[in-house]
Amino acid sequence: MDKEEFRKYAHQLVDWMADYLEEKENYRVTPTTKPREIFKQLPSEAPEDSESFEAIFQDFKEIILPGMTHWQHPSFFAYFPANNSEPSILAEMLMSTLGAQCMSWLTSPAATELEERVCDWLRGAKGIDPSWKGVIHDTASTATLSAILSARERKSTWLINEEGFGGKENFRIYSSEHVHSSIDKAVRIAGIGVKNLVRIPVDENFAMIPSLLEEAIQKDLEKGFTPLCVVSALGTTSSTAIDPIGEITKITKKYGLWHHIDAAYAGTALLLPEFQSLIEGHEDADSYVFNPHKWMFTNFDCTVLFLKNPQDLIKTFSLTPEYLRTQLDREVNNYRDWGIQLGRRFRALKLWFVIRSYGLKGIRQKLRYHIQLAQKAKYWIESELGLEILAPVPFNTICFRHHDPKHTLEEENTFNEKWMNALNATGKVFFTHTKLEGKYVIRWVIGQTDVEEKHIQAAWVLLMETRKKLLQED
Numbered sequence: 001m002d003k004e005e006f007r008k009y010a011h012q013l014v015d016w017m018a019d020y021l022e023e024k025e026n027y028r029v030t031p032t033t034k035p036r037e038i039f040k041q042l043p044s045e046a047p048e049d050s051e052s053f054e055a056i057f058q059d060f061k062e063i064i065l066p067g068m069t070h071w072q073h074p075s076f077f078a079y080f081p082a083n084n085s086e087p088s089i090l091a092e093m094l095m096s097t098l099g100a101q102c103m104s105w106l107t108s109p110a111a112t113e114l115e116e117r118v119c120d121w122l123r124g125a126k127g128i129d130p131s132w133k134g135v136i137h138d139t140a141s142t143a144t145l146s147a148i149l150s151a152r153e154r155k156s157t158w159l160i161n162e163e164g165f166g167g168k169e170n171f172r173i174y175s176s177e178h179v180h181s182s183i184d185k186a187v188r189i190a191g192i193g194v195k196n197l198v199r200i201p202v203d204e205n206f207a208m209i210p211s212l213l214e215e216a217i218q219k220d221l222e223k224g225f226t227p228l229c230v231v232s233a234l235g236t237t238s239s240t241a242i243d244p245i246g247e248i249t250k251i252t253k254k255y256g257l258w259h260h261i262d263a264a265y266a267g268t269a270l271l272l273p274e275f276q277s278l279i280e281g282h283e284d285a286d287s288y289v290f291n292p293h294k295w296m297f298t299n300f301d302c303t304v305l306f307l308k309n310p311q312d313l314i315k316t317f318s319l320t321p322e323y324l325r326t327q328l329d330r331e332v333n334n335y336r337d338w339g340i341q342l343g344r345r346f347r348a349l350k351l352w353f354v355i356r357s358y359g360l361k362g363i364r365q366k367l368r369y370h371i372q373l374a375q376k377a378k379y380w381i382e383s384e385l386g387l388e389i390l391a392p393v394p395f396n397t398i399c400f401r402h403h404d405p406k407h408t409l410e411e412e413n414t415f416n417e418k419w420m421n422a423l424n425a426t427g428k429v430f431f432t433h434t435k436l437e438g439k440y441v442i443r444w445v446i447g448q449t450d451v452e453e454k455h456i457q458a459a460w461v462l463l464m465e466t467r468k469k470l471l472q473e474d
């Protein structure tokens with residue numbers, strides 16, 4: 001493709017992109033694709049000869065697009081969203097055009113310094129302690145693993161990095177029963193072993209009970225274990241439950257443990273001053289992660305990890321072979337030392353575009369609107385006979401189910417599963433589920449960038465119609 005062709009096709013694509021964003025809700029949210037259906041339409045060998053852009057783009061529209069789940073559909077209520085927005089998409093276009101690999105200051109000074117600035121902006125806007133510093137990672141999974149590795153190294157005075165891990169240290173990591181699976185994964189990869197992940201019971205709101213955390217730590221100390229780290233959740237994945245951050249921090253401080261706060265989804269809500277009390281007392285915690293790529297209109301991937309003492313992280317990961325040394329290493333940040341990967345994308349650009357384009361006010365307005373919509377939907381569900389909500393709704397995630405006391409738990413679970421599958425089969429909405437105390441519940445997450453009241457109203461009508469039909473069949 002020559003430069004003239006590039007110009008021509010880029011214009012065409014931008015038109016297609018703008019059309020897609022305008023018409024995205026005309027698609028089914030989820031495709032009807034059967035396993036292997038897409039694979040079989042693709043040739044078994046890579047082409048030897050050049051193909052025209054027209055042919056490639058045609059296949060994109062005919063083969064790929066029908067097999068896509070439309071995450072930007074306003075009636076995508078599943079998992080947590082992976083929002084994008086127009087300014088974020090534009091920044092991605094520039095990023096891929098510059099094609100910079102931003103591993104160190106020298107490999108793109110502007111990328112490093114912009115990253116420092118936007119992280120500081122977010123820290124300030126979220127009410128995180130001004131002495132903390134931020135770094136952008138790809139995902140919360142990676143950021144949490146980095147935090148756990150740093151905790152391990154700090155505790156072992158950086159000896160495990162040197163001598164290897166005998167496992168004799170008997171490290172223990174604590175989290176609530178509802179912690180995200182990425183913690184299990186990090187504990188495995190860090191060599192600590194999942195059997196040393198101690199799951200602390202939760203209260204009726206699915207939040208960790210701090211007194212039981214302290215008890216578990218004391219018991220472990222008596223048994224000769226080495227308590228290492230607590231991973232708390234500000235917004236669990238099941239029900240957005242909120243662990244008591246301040247109380248947990250007091251305990252981690254008392255026993256010298258690392259406290260990592262996983263706010264992957266709900267952390268965005270801290271941009272609203274009315275939510276900032278949730279992290280009161282975090283000043284003595286160690287790290288905090290949140291994903292602008294979930295609810296902050298910044299397309300996947302973009303995670304921000306904040307640290308009280310970045311030196312713990314840098315000492316864990318920095319390793320400078322001769323060919324990467326520069327004269328400026330003492331004066332500048334080399335973000336390659338702040339995590340696992342060497343090569344880094346220029347993700348700060350997306351955040352910069354999004355924050356400036358919306359303004360903090362614009363972002364807050366959207367977040368408040370989403371939370372308001374969720375309160376409305378919550379009210380509809382509460383007012384409907386035979387429906388129940390099984391967890392508090394502090395943000396915009398509602399866990400609800402159809403409930404009929406005449407039925408056994410198993411029958412109820414089967415009914416709710418059937419109900420959700422019937423809803424999703426319409427292609428008009430997409431819900432996912434979780435289990436709370438063994439009960440199958442549908443999760444309704446109202447946080448897509450362009451979701452409006454009409455979308456949740458239509459979803460509500462569909463919910464009620466589908467339930468009625470299933471009840472008549474029963």
Ligand SMILES: *Cc1c(COP(=O)(O)O)cnc(C)c1O
Pocket residue numbers: 080138139140141142180182233235236237262263264265291303
């Ligand atoms: C989504 C989520 C994660 C994982 O995020 P990734 O960026 O996909 O790794 C971790 N913790 C919580 C609470 C989450 O909601």
